[in-house]
Amino acid sequence: MSEKKVKVLMAKPGLEGHWRGMVVVSSALRDAGFEVIYGGNMMPTEIATTAVQEDVDVVGLSILSANYMLLVSQTIKELKNHGKGDVLVLLGGIIYEEDFPALERMGVAGIFIPGTPLQDIVEFVRQKTSQRVA
């Protein structure tokens, strides 16, 4: 087991500015002991290069637009192109349940819609990242 803190990059691909959810989740993850990098709005390429530079374990995406299928697939493609295909990808926002299977096939490990208790997100990240370290 490593002493290294689990590093999480939180970012919004695209241009919309609904920060609220991401700020709340970022604060909860930080309070739970994770090292959180708050990226704000970033293009998929920026997310990938930041994930590499900061050597993160988790990338949390927050999307409140209807365009998430495209933005998520572009971001995951860029992460793979930058050799970061092994990172844990999480998605939060207004996501339709019928899209969950397709998003999971793309490589999204966890999807969190409004109303998800923060503790559930923290537990999910903790569990998934401890499996990775072990």
Next chain:
Amino acid sequence: MGGLAEAISSGWVHREYRDAIVEHERKVSSGETTVVGVNKFRLEKEPYKVPIFRPNSKSPEIQIEKLKRLKKERDNDKLAQALQKLEEVTRSEENVMPAVMEAVKACATVGETSNVWRTVYEAWSPPMIL
């Protein structure tokens, strides 16, 4: 505090914003604040199916095509002059709106107009301190 501009650049506004939403979230999860449908009177199952809006997956390509056509067909000399004027006015710290109107009439895009300001000032990142 030195006015709103100072309050924003010092990070005060964003810290207040963050503290307020984190506190609200705490109250909702503890039950101190009721939000119907979130922490009270929740339905286990949706009573009806809400039709889902699906954006046209070709929208980005269509939009890029339109933009390319606009850039080809507009009077680019007139546009260059308008953007030059906008930069001068911006540096003079006078009201930029008339110059913006001229640029827009010359078919300047939002990106081209904003890039003038990104050249004069630095791009600003919101001070969202965690």
